[in-house]
Amino acid sequence: MSVSKDVIKQCLISMQHEVDEAMIINRPIDFEENGNYVIVGVRHAGKSYLLYQRVRQLQAAGKGWDEILFVNFEDERLAEFQTEDFNSLLEAHLELYGKKPVVFLDEVQNIPHWDKFVRRLADAKYQVYVTGSNAKMLSKEVATTLGGRFFIYDTYPYSFKEYLAAQQMELREHWEFDTIQRSQVKRHLNEYFYYGGLPEILLFKNKRAMLSSLYQKIYLGDICARNNIKNDRVLNILVKKMAESVKQPLSYNRLKNVIVTTGSSISVPTTIDYVDYASDSWLILSMENEVGKLTEKEMQKKYYFVDNGLLNLFLMNSETSLLENMVAVELCRRFGKKNVFFLNAEKEIDFIVPDGKLAIQVSYSIKNVNTYNKEVPPLVKYAKAHQDWNCLLITYDEEGMEEGIPIVPVWKWLMEV
Known part of the structure; x- marks a missing residue:
């Protein structure tokens, strides 16, 4: 008609x-x-x-x-x-x-x-x-x-700078040295961190309810209905597993096995299709291992959510995952999602941007000795082998220099560009 x-x-x-x-x-x-x-x-x-x-x-x-x-x-x-x-x-x-x-x-x-x-x-x-x-x-x-x-x-959803503009936050020159303005920026960061930067969400007090409604629209409309998925429970389990594993590489076979343990039957090819559907709807962003073999690049990737608010729907004790996800999305925004990788060789580097000669580790805090030893030495080693690269470690609110590596709080890094 x-x-x-x-x-x-x-x-x-x-x-x-x-x-x-x-x-x-x-x-x-x-x-x-x-x-x-x-x-x-x-x-x-x-x-x-x-x-x-x-x-x-x-x-x-x-x-x-x-x-x-x-x-x-x-x-x-x-x-x-x-x-x-x-x-x-x-x-x-x-x-x-x-x-x-x-x-x-x-x-x-x-x-x-x-x-x-x-x-x-x-x-x-x-x-x-x-x-x-x-x-x-x-x-x-x-x-x-x-x-x-x-x-x-x-x-993409709002960058942090755009988020502040939408909140009508006007920053004066040298605001980062102004105690009041710096505290205001950090307060807005806390909300942006947990609820993301989707423009419509800013209009609502009950942001989690609105995010849940939006996820259902993406999940049921853009994925299930468009691709004729009959068993939406399986897709929901898969998305939840990707959220829980947002910092680790995931293979299709591992995703399939997780779903099978819940009592549902699914094949690896169908698992691949479901992941592609989630990517096609822009719910998730996939990232390849920069040094992986071709088959490994295709079969074992990291998955990030396009918005922290959507990711946070699935998580408990979410701070470390949300911080890494926030950095991943910002890097994709700045450099293009096809130009950002992770490095999984002897030691893992969270993000590698070859076109920008940039290597980044992400850690909510490095005050714990075990965390420090996990995050800093691999980046120091990488920096020594790539002396013309910019190598830094992003935390939530810690700043300084460790073994020649700049330690940068995420609020300051988000405001750089």
Whole structure:
């Protein structure tokens, strides 16, 4: 069943009002003036608001709504939208304004053949911005269809700097030496640490309940329903095990065995599929061993959650896991998730970024002698072998220098860039 052009026009006008009235926290993305973009990421990470931000920039440059077409495919009025309705979008805008628009397609991933439509728009010299919550949008087939004409932008939850901006925290020069401001930053860090940086969560007092609701939406909607998973209990066990093991490499076989011990039957190939589904929905980020053999890189990875708040739903006594997860997500944000590794050779280094010549250990505290001996010597050894690298140890709130290695509190490291 097709959607009528009158309904499409109603949706277009509604979105104009919504964008005009939205409160926006500008995020640090420099859009190419003539670029086309596919913006992806977990649900509620702020992808739509990046589009709103871009619309505001175009409006500031002199474009009006007569030159901007913005449609949100999660609008229930478009529930029956089909591939053949894409042309009706352009026709509806043309009938309203008679001009060729810049096209914004929000959460388009569930419309069949969306990629072919946007490629056709690009070929016709339209400027196009697309968002979606499914990493399958970046499959090789889609990349081939888009023909290299689109920039791919990964959207993460707020960085700590963006979180502070959203909390209307204005930092003065040399704030880190100001006792009051430094204590305010640390207070905000505590909330960010446990509840994460998903923009919508900031609006609610009962953040854990909202995070739980969001997880159910990702888990039931983006994973189970989309992939026709009948046994959601098995998937829930798998996600919980990945959360509990967030600091250790996990093999598919180990995940399978954990599920089998709970009385459920599952094969290794199905386990691999379920992990891929969780990754495709942007719930988890996978990380490879930098020196591992090809099969080991593929079969034994570390898994981190895209947001600390989502990870914390599954954990008790969570501080060490949450700290490492926070650093992992920030590194993926800064360098790209395909450029961050762990090192598991004689001794483990938590994070290696070859492109940035950066090696990082993460420890909540190194006051305990056993913890110190586990974390510091491997990093010292690595630093001696890589003298042009930046090697540091990140803690929650300890600072100093140990055997030539900078010890940096996470709040200070998060504010560096």
